[in-house]
Amino acid sequence: MPTLDICFSPELLPLFDLRGRVAVVVDILRATSSMVTALAAGVTHIVPFSELAACRLMAAQGYLTAAERDGVQAAGVDLGNSPFGYLDGGVAVQGRAVAITTTNGTRAIELSLAADAVILGAFLNLGAVADFVRRQNKDVVVVCAGWKGNFCLEDTLFGGALAQRLQPDFDTTGSDATLAALDLWHAAQPDVAAYLLKSAHVRRLNNLESHQDMAFCVKLDAYNLVPIWQQGRLVAAE
Numbered sequence: 137m138p139t140l141d142i143c144f145s146p147e148l149l150p151l152f153d154l155r156g157r158v159a160v161v162v163d164i165l166r167a168t169s170s171m172v173t174a175l176a177a178g179v180t181h182i183v184p185f186s187e188l189a190a191c192r193l194m195a196a197q198g199y200l201t202a203a204e205r206d207g208v209q210a211a212g213v214d215l216g217n218s219p220f221g222y223l224d225g226g227v228a229v230q231g232r233a234v235a236i237t238t239t240n241g242t243r244a245i246e247l248s249l250a251a252d253a254v255i256l257g258a259f260l261n262l263g264a265v266a267d268f269v270r271r272q273n274k275d276v277v278v279v280c281a282g283w284k285g286n287f288c289l290e291d292t293l294f295g296g297a298l299a300q301r302l303q304p305d306f307d308t309t310g311s312d313a314t315l316a317a318l319d320l321w322h323a324a325q326p327d328v329a330a331y332l333l334k335s336a337h338v339r340r341l342n343n344l345e346s347h348q349d350m351a352f353c354v355k356l357d358a359y360n361l362v363p364i365w366q367q368g369r370l371v372a373a374e
């Protein structure tokens with residue numbers, strides 16, 4: 137039976153051998169939630185960058201540029217890190233490619249590329265991710281983007297939610313990280329948004345961008361789509 141493990145922070149990735157496994161990178165607030173939303177809104181593909189300057193340069197190649205540092209949109213780009221940037225009609229995104237850099241999410245993706253497959257998870261596409269990894273029938277590691285190397289509640293909650301969805305087809309009992317995430321997910325019921333009000337990230341976001349981002353990012357199964365890393369870019373899996 138395949139296993140599901142959870143890496144609480146990219147800093148812990150050296151402890152994991154990703155070869156032969158599927159990495160599910162998660163940054164609920166907000167990078168992977170925004171990337172799932174972007175592809176669902178008709179973005180053709182997404183290229184993540186760690187450096188802001190390299191991301192900005194992609195505008196010359198016709199890319200929309202999205203960049204955020206410490207929760208705030210960077211200067212001189214088209215979009216920040218809010219999923220509503222792809223929904224509110226302010227920027228026409230249908231049929232466009234996006235170059236993106238964020239504080240934690242893009243780094244977590246880059247550090248996960250040793251895996252057999254790298255996909256993006258969010259509450260917004262939880263069911264689609266569960267279906268995808270079931271079809272792969274390989275061990276799974278949920279890679280939490282965390283915050284600047286630290287543990288965070290919201291990404292760990294996603295790990296618990298995915299573990300619950302994959303029971304009983306996956307072994308979710310072999311790792312204390314998964315057991316803890318499952319307990320956390322149960323503790324957050326029935327109102328994940330209310331539970332997350334105490335999290336550090338939500339307090340930061342409420343100071344920076346509107347509370348509507350958090351309410352949106354905790355919606356379950358809004359999109360039946362899985363972003364997957366293919367040839368240096370993220371596309372919607374077939």
Ligand SMILES: O=C(O)[C@H](CS(=O)(=O)O)OP(=O)(O)O
Nearest residue numbers: 166167206207238239240241
């Ligand atoms: O934009 C976000 O929500 C965060 C910024 S931070 O964690 O508050 O610095 O970036 P992300 O890369 O999506 O975690």
